[in-house]
Amino acid sequence: MADPATMPLIEVDNLGVRLNTSRGPAQAVRGVSFALKRGETLGLVGESGCGKSVTALSLMGLLPDSAVITGSIKLDGRELARLPDADYCSLRGNRISMIFQEPMTALNPMHTVGHQVAEPLRRHKKYSAAHARREAIALLDRVGLPDPARRIDAYPHQFSGGQRQRVTIAMALACEPDLLIADEPTTALDVTIQGQILDLIADLVEERGMSMILISHDLGVIAENVQRMMVMYGGTVVESGPTDEVFRRMGHPYTQGLFRARPKLGARKGTRLTTISGTVPELADLPVGCAFGERCPLVEDKCRVALPPMVEVGPAHVVRCVRTDVSMAANVGALSA
Amino acid sequence: MSAPLTTSVDAPIVPRPLPTKTFWGRALRHRSFVLGGVLSLLVVASAALSLVWTPWSPYEIDIASKLRPPSAAHWLGTDSFGRDIVSLLLAGARSTILVGIIAVSIGLTFGVCLGLIASAKRGWTEEIIMRFSDFTFAFPAVLSAIMLAAVAGPGMLTSIIAIGIFQIPTLTRLTRGSANAIWAREYVLAARASGKGAFRITIEHVLPNILSILIVQATIQFALAILAEAALSYLGLGTQPPQPSWGRMLNDAQTMLFQSPMLAVYPGAAIAIAVLGLNLLGDGLRDLLDPRLARER
Amino acid sequence: MSVFVLRRVLTLLATLVGASVIIFLVLDALPGNAAQMLMGADASADAVRALTVKLGLDQPLAVRYLQWIKGFVVGDLGNSYVYGTPVGSLIAERLVLTIPLAIMSMLITVVLALSAGIYTAANHNKLGDVGVMSLTQIGIALPNFWFAILLVLLFAVRLQWLSAGGFAGWEDGIWPGVKSLLLPSISLAVVQAAILARVTRSAVLEVLREDFVRTARAKGLGKREVLWSHVLRNAMIPVMTVMGLQFANLLAGTIVIENVFYLPGLGRLIFQSIANRDLIVVRNCVMLLAAMVVIVNFVVDVLYAFIDPRIKVHDL
Numbered sequence: 001m002a003d004p005a006t007m008p009l010i011e012v013d014n015l016g017v018r019l020n021t022s023r024g025p026a027q028a029v030r031g032v033s034f035a036l037k038r039g040e041t042l043g044l045v046g047e048s049g050c051g052k053s054v055t056a057l058s059l060m061g062l063l064p065d066s067a068v069i070t071g072s073i074k075l076d077g078r079e080l081a082r083l084p085d086a087d088y089c090s091l092r093g094n095r096i097s098m099i100f101q102e103p104m105t106a107l108n109p110m111h112t113v114g115h116q117v118a119e120p121l122r123r124h125k126k127y128s129a130a131h132a133r134r135e136a137i138a139l140l141d142r143v144g145l146p147d148p149a150r151r152i153d154a155y156p157h158q159f160s161g162g163q164r165q166r167v168t169i170a171m172a173l174a175c176e177p178d179l180l181i182a183d184e185p186t187t188a189l190d191v192t193i194q195g196q197i198l199d200l201i202a203d204l205v206e207e208r209g210m211s212m213i214l215i216s217h218d219l220g221v222i223a224e225n226v227q228r229m230m231v232m233y234g235g236t237v238v239e240s241g242p243t244d245e246v247f248r249r250m251g252h253p254y255t256q257g258l259f260r261a262r263p264k265l266g267a268r269k270g271t272r273l274t275t276i277s278g279t280v281p282e283l284a285d286l287p288v289g290c291a292f293g294e295r296c297p298l299v300e301d302k303c304r305v306a307l308p309p310m311v312e313v314g315p316a317h318v319v320r321c322v323r324t325d326v327s328m329a330a331n332v333g334a335l336s337a
Numbered sequence: 338m339s340a341p342l343t344t345s346v347d348a349p350i351v352p353r354p355l356p357t358k359t360f361w362g363r364a365l366r367h368r369s370f371v372l373g374g375v376l377s378l379l380v381v382a383s384a385a386l387s388l389v390w391t392p393w394s395p396y397e398i399d400i401a402s403k404l405r406p407p408s409a410a411h412w413l414g415t416d417s418f419g420r421d422i423v424s425l426l427l428a429g430a431r432s433t434i435l436v437g438i439i440a441v442s443i444g445l446t447f448g449v450c451l452g453l454i455a456s457a458k459r460g461w462t463e464e465i466i467m468r469f470s471d472f473t474f475a476f477p478a479v480l481s482a483i484m485l486a487a488v489a490g491p492g493m494l495t496s497i498i499a500i501g502i503f504q505i506p507t508l509t510r511l512t513r514g515s516a517n518a519i520w521a522r523e524y525v526l527a528a529r530a531s532g533k534g535a536f537r538i539t540i541e542h543v544l545p546n547i548l549s550i551l552i553v554q555a556t557i558q559f560a561l562a563i564l565a566e567a568a569l570s571y572l573g574l575g576t577q578p579p580q581p582s583w584g585r586m587l588n589d590a591q592t593m594l595f596q597s598p599m600l601a602v603y604p605g606a607a608i609a610i611a612v613l614g615l616n617l618l619g620d621g622l623r624d625l626l627d628p629r630l631a632r633e634r
Numbered sequence: 635m636s637v638f639v640l641r642r643v644l645t646l647l648a649t650l651v652g653a654s655v656i657i658f659l660v661l662d663a664l665p666g667n668a669a670q671m672l673m674g675a676d677a678s679a680d681a682v683r684a685l686t687v688k689l690g691l692d693q694p695l696a697v698r699y700l701q702w703i704k705g706f707v708v709g710d711l712g713n714s715y716v717y718g719t720p721v722g723s724l725i726a727e728r729l730v731l732t733i734p735l736a737i738m739s740m741l742i743t744v745v746l747a748l749s750a751g752i753y754t755a756a757n758h759n760k761l762g763d764v765g766v767m768s769l770t771q772i773g774i775a776l777p778n779f780w781f782a783i784l785l786v787l788l789f790a791v792r793l794q795w796l797s798a799g800g801f802a803g804w805e806d807g808i809w810p811g812v813k814s815l816l817l818p819s820i821s822l823a824v825v826q827a828a829i830l831a832r833v834t835r836s837a838v839l840e841v842l843r844e845d846f847v848r849t850a851r852a853k854g855l856g857k858r859e860v861l862w863s864h865v866l867r868n869a870m871i872p873v874m875t876v877m878g879l880q881f882a883n884l885l886a887g888t889i890v891i892e893n894v895f896y897l898p899g900l901g902r903l904i905f906q907s908i909a910n911r912d913l914i915v916v917r918n919c920v921m922l923l924a925a926m927v928v929i930v931n932f933v934v935d936v937l938y939a940f941i942d943p944r945i946k947v948h949d950l
Contacts, residue, residue, distance in 0.1 A: 062851055086856065093853035100852075105845035109944055110867045120853040155943040171853065471649065476656075477886035480923060484660050487908045487916045560775070567777050568890050572905065584777075591783060591894070594798070598787050605780030613775035 008035035009076060009178055009211050010059070016070040017054050017063060017235075019283075026283035028054040030235045030307075032071075036211050038178065043226035043243065044215045045258070049280050051235040052215050056181045059213070060098055061088035075179075093120040097172035099201075101184040103164035107156035113140070113167045114152035120174040139170040143200060162193035169200065176208060183215045198225055219262055223247055228316075231255045234281055234291025236307065241317030251311075251319030253327050254292045290321070298323045363625055370621025376614025380607075384430035393421035395428040395581045404597050413603055416586070417593050422600070426607055428581040432493070433611060436576070437562040439497045441555055444504025444562075449551065451505070452512025453543065456520060457535040467513065470506035478503035478565040479572075486574045496575035500565045504558050511554050515547040549626035556619035560612045567608045583608050638939055646932045653924045658699050661917045689715065702917075716912040725900065725919060731801055732888055732899035735815050735822075739884055742823035743830060744877065750827070751834025751873075756861060758839060767835070773828025778887055782821035782894040789817060799896035818895045822887045826880050833876045837869040844868070870941055878934035882927040 017029040029051040036042055044052040057063050059073060061083060073080040075095065080088070100106045107116060117139055118132035127135065133152070140148035143166040156164055165185060172180060182201060186194035202225055205212045214226050222229050223243060230240040231252060239252040250256045260274040278295035287293055289304040296303065302322055310318040313328060321327060364370050387395075392412070399419035407414045413422035451470070455463040476484075482499030489495055519525060519542060528538050569575035570584030578585060583604040590600035669685040670677070686692050690701070705711050711721040750770065754763040790798035796817055802810035841847065842865055850860045889901030896902075900919055907915040 060852055062848060089854045089856050091854070092851065093855075098852045100845060100849060102845055106849045108846040108850065108864050108868070110942065111864070119850070119855070123854050157944050168849065171849070468648075469652075476653075476924060477882050479886040479889055480920060483889070483904055483908060483916070484657065484920055487911075487913060488661060564777055568779060571777075571779055572890060572893060574908075587780060587783065594783070594786065594791060598791060601780075601783045601787065605777060605783065608777050608780060609772070609775045612777075613772060616771065616775060 006037070007077065008074075009038045009040075011035040011074040011077075012055075012059070012072070013074075014071040015055065015058060015073065015081075017051075017058050018068040018070075019054070019064070020066045021284055023282060023284040027286065028235050028283050029058070032230075032232075032237055034230060034237075034240070036179070036213070038211055039209050040228070041205065041212045041214065041226040043222035043229040044213060044232060045217065045219060045222050045229060046232035047217055047280050049283065050232040051283070052232050053183055054235075055232070056098065056183050056213065056215055059179075059181060060092060060096060061085070062092075090124070093172075093177070094124040094175045095177050096179045096181065097175070097177040098181040098183065099165075099168055099172050099185045102188050103161050103168055104188065106168050107164055109156055112153050112155055113159070116156075117152075117167065117170050117174060120171065124175045135174070136170070139174055140167065142204075143167070143170045143173075144196075145170070161189050162197065165189060165193075165197055166200070169197075169204070173204060173208070176210075178210060180205065180210050180212045181215070182212060184217070185214075186221065187217070194221075201225075219258060231258070234286050235283060236291060236320060238292065238320045239318070241314065245314050245317045249314060249317070249328060251313045251317070251324050251328050252292075252321050253296045253298050253323075256327065257295075298326055360625065364621070367621050367625060369617040370625060373614050373617025373619070373621050376610050377618050380430050380611045380614060381434065383427045384434045387424075387427035387431050391421075391424035391427050393424045395420060395424040396579050404593065404600075414597070414599070416589060416600055417597075418589075422603055425581045425586055426583070426603060429583040429586060429604065429607065430611075432570075432576045432580060432582040433563055433566060433608075436493065436497050436500065436566040437559050440500035440562045440566070441504060441559050443498070443501025444508050444558060445551070445555060447501075448505045448508025449512045451509045452514075453516055453539050455509070455513045456516035456543070457539050463513070466509065470509045473502070473506040476503070479568055482565075482569050482574050491574040491577065493576045493580070496566055496569040499569070500562050503565065504562065507558065508551075508554065511550065512547065515550050516543050519543045519546045549622075553619050553623045553626060556615050556622060560615035560619070563608065563611050563615070639936060642932060642935050646928060649928050650925060653928065654703065654921055655699070657917060657921050657924065658702065661913055661920075662695070662698060711918050712914050714907075714912055714915050716907075716910045716915075721915055721918050724903065724915060725922060728898065728900045728903045730804065731815075731897055732892070732901065734811070735819055735888055735892075735897070735899060736881075736884055738812070738815055738819035739822035739826070739887075740877075740881065742819055743826045743880070743884070746823065746827035747830030747834055748873075750831035752838060752861070752866070754831070754835045755838035755842065756857075758842075763835075767832070770828040770831050773824055774832075776825055776828075778821055778825045779890045779894050781824060782818065782891055785817045785821050786894075799894070801897045801899075814895075815897075818891045818897060821894075822884060822891050826884060826887075830873065830876060830880060834869070834873050837872045838865055841865045841868045867941060871938060874934050874937060874941075878931040881930045885923050885926060 012035070013033050015029055015032040016027065019026050019028045032051075032055055034042065044055065046052050054063070058067075058069055059080075061080065063069065069081050071081065075091065080091070107113065114133060114136050117136040118127075118129075121127045121132040121135050122129070125132075137148045137152055140152060145151060145163060145166050151159075156167070159167065169185075180201075185201065186197050189197060198221065201212070201214075204210070212226070214222065216222055226243055228241065229243045229246055230237045231246075231254065232238065233254050239246060239250070239255045246255070250259055254276075257274075257276040261276055276295055281287065281291060281294065287304065289306055290296070290299075290308050293299045293303045300323065308320050308322045310320050311322075311324050312318050313324055319327075397420065399415075401419065402411075402415055403417050403419040405411050405415040405419075411421050411423070413426070415421055416425065451466050455466040478500045481502055482496055485495045485499050486492075516539075522542075525538055525542050528542060533541070566575055566582075567584035567587075570582040571588050573585075573588065576582035576585060586604040587601060590597070590604065593600055669682050669689060669691055690698065693701070702712075709722065711725075713719060714721055714724055717724065750766050754766045757763045786798045789796045797814065800814060802814040804811045838861075842861075847860055847864060850864045851857075855863070888899060889904060891897075892899040892901035893905060900923070904916055904919045907913075907919070
């Protein structure tokens with residue numbers, strides 16, 4: 001057995017997920033592989049429907065019953081894919097936790113926040129009610145909720161969106177998990193609050209030595225918060241590498257499109273926002289070849305024949321494109337930003 | 338999180354106009370619609386048949402041949418007055434459908450009008466109409482029929498009016514709710530901007546768009562009316578003898594429970610078939626006319 | 635909270651007044667009518683007039699209405715035209731049967747409906763779900779009095795376990811009384827339970843789709859734990875609304891069912907009073923039933939505030 005310090009905490013190999021949607025079966029995730037060591041952070045970027053949330057939910061074992069998982073997900077070497085739900089329950093909220101996008105609906109309106117924060121402690125650590133309550137107050141204090149000793153008995157509707165997201169973070173951290181999955185944790189929040197919440201998450205990840213998978217559609221959020229990143233499109237990873245490296249030399253036309261499409265502060269008035277033409281394909285009817293083919297400015301016949309292979313373009317930097325010679329010549333990234 | 342499964346956003350449930358093109362194609366493959374349709378047609382056909390032909394007269398009393406078991410002459414036997422059960426069941430369908438149709442028409446006329454007015458006028462008018470329909474809920478059909486019967490005497494008309502009144506609040510609420518959803522639509526806003534009055538908008542935009550919902554609910558209300566009619570005529574407050582009715586037949590049969598238990602089975606089964614048929618038909622129509630309304634039931 | 639309750643109380647009173655006006659107008663609008671009805675068509679005009687005065691029916695409409703309402707407050711509802719005994723005690727005797735009957739059938743309804751509704755929602759689209767839902771579809775279609783007759787056929791005529799009708803009273807202890815109300819309350823309950831089960835199922839399914847259910851699962855709670863500790867309480871709001879509305883149907887149902895089983899309850903009293911043209915009894919019985927419906931729905935409204943923490947603050 002390998003040294004636990006260097007052995008990956010979580011190892012995903014050739015993950016595939018097929019979902020039953022209203023439009024028939026859809027391959028929501030194809031051939032996703034990555035490994036994450038303790039304390040490492042990984043970003044997942046892409047538009048809605050690209051499979052990033054499905055990837056996260058399959059790590060949590062929370063896909064719908066009808067979903068079919070292929071490939072392997074290992075936590076500390078233990079296979080999680082197709083693990084019985086009862087066994088998964090002892091991991092969820094304990095060793096793997098998740099923060100969701102919508103703080104307004106992620107909390108049960110009928111229970112006090114204290115009850116909800118204490119729930120994983122009672123479930124996994126078998127704390128007594130009083131012990132769990134003390135711990136919950138400490139957690140709420142740590143995530144920056146004002147006056148936690150009093151507010152612990154309040155209901156979710158009595159908090160603002162940002163405060164509720166702090167509560168869900170406290171909930172996710174309660175049992176000091178090894179892996180935190182944050183699925184668009186700031187998308188639903190006011191811009192002014194977003195930074196505070198991201199800083200809080202970053203502080204906590206560092207303080208507790210957790211690994212984190214941060215999911216976002218916002219390249220800016222990814223650039224500032226994770227060491228490595230994966231760009232997803234149509235259920236596949238189209239580019240992956242160290243964040244700095246990817247931002248320095250973007251390889252995939254889709255990554256470049258995303259980068260150009262983001263609004264820039266200080267842009268000259270009247271400057272048009274670049275967009276990616278076309279729309280995201282339905283997962284139920286993806287093309288045979290490159291999923292981005294229909295929208296790609298560089299598309300050629302060979303792109304439509306088969307799913308392009310991963311091409312290494314830099315240190316640990318891979319791109320799923322057969323035309324990197326052309327795409328990378330333009331050198332989109334930090335230089336042109 | 339992002340929604341990878343469908344592209345549709347959670348739109349408020351808003352009715353659509355009747356889809357026509359593929360309707361029958363889809364309808365004939367819909368199980369509860371087909372079963373409900375067949376059962377409902379069976380009842381309607383019985384009623385229609387009874388207008389021109391019944392094996393025996395449903396009115397003719399023949400004490401000599403009372404309580405006969407099923408035979409070639411009397412397929413389901415005879416009752417305590419010697420009347421042929423099959424003939425009574427066929428003729429009973431007539432009363433059931435008659436009462437149902439008139440009562441639901443009363444309910445629809447008043448309920449839809451009140452609902453449309455409440456939705457078009459808003460403010461105090463809406464408040465008064467809705468509060469009124471609130472407390473009409475306190476008077477189920479049987480209770481209002483009892484009040485009416487107490488002053489006007491029992492009879493088919495009494496039961497029709499009582500059931501009709503009982504239908505109004507449900508239909509008022511439904512109409513108002515769905516009409517309000519239409520009033521919030523952009524095309525209604527456009528119509529208002531172009532200077533159309535509330536009445537024209539109601540006729541041109543609101544009513545056609547809530548029609549499918551109303552058709553579905555009318556089917557369900559028809560089933561409720563049949564149940565109420567049966568209960569009232571069982572109590573002797575509805576259809577009066579010698580006019581045959583299923584509820585009345587059950588009342589007669591109850592006194593003969595020890596001698597001829599089967600007499601109590603047939604009319605009840607007829608009521609259950611009619612109600613089941615209409616309910617299934619309503620469920621099917623709901624799925625077919627507006628899939629978004631179907632959701633999980 | 636207090637403002638919330640106060641507003642509901644005011645609505646409650648307004649509804650009760652409205653209901654009483656309607657009942658009064660329908661049953662008492664025509665002066666002399668009651669006397670004429672009591673004495674029959676061939677009574678002499680003098681005799682009818684004398685009875686009209688004796689019963690106080692010559693008074694103006696408003697005066698008679700206010701007298702009736704005053705009667706509620708002081709507890710004197712007047713005397714039955716036919717029996718001559720106080721209406722209040724006449725009704726009280728019958729409530730001893732009707733209230734236990736209503737409570738028993740409501741209990742059976744709730745137990746059946748919640749277990750069926752929760753079971754089917756937890757096994758969504760599986761065989762058990764489809765089976766139980768088909769049963770409820772049939773249950774909804776059954777006229778309750780016919781189901782009652784079928785129960786009598788099975789348990790009284792065929793098996794002879796229970797009697798076909800009548801009420802044993804409470805003098806010999808609770809069991810004989812409960813036993814004689816068993817078939818009536820089951821036949822009332824089954825049809826209502828079929829409806830409520832469907833409501834429960836869709837309410838639970840609706841809540842199961844909420845985000846917080848996924849959050850609870852992400853904490854490591856099993857499906858069953860989530861169902862009991864997170865879903866049910868949220869699903870109870872629509873279920874309780876329908877339960878309140880069903881209470882009206884249930885009371886109306888007692889009128890029919892009491893006649894099937896020859897039970898001397900309120901329903902039977904109303905029924906006999908109609909036959910006897912005893913309008914004062916009919917009027918008070920109908921008012922009582924309507925009031926019970928309105929009050930139960932009021933209680934349901936107030937209970938929301940205890941179940942749903944959002945309501946309290948909203949209305950403070």
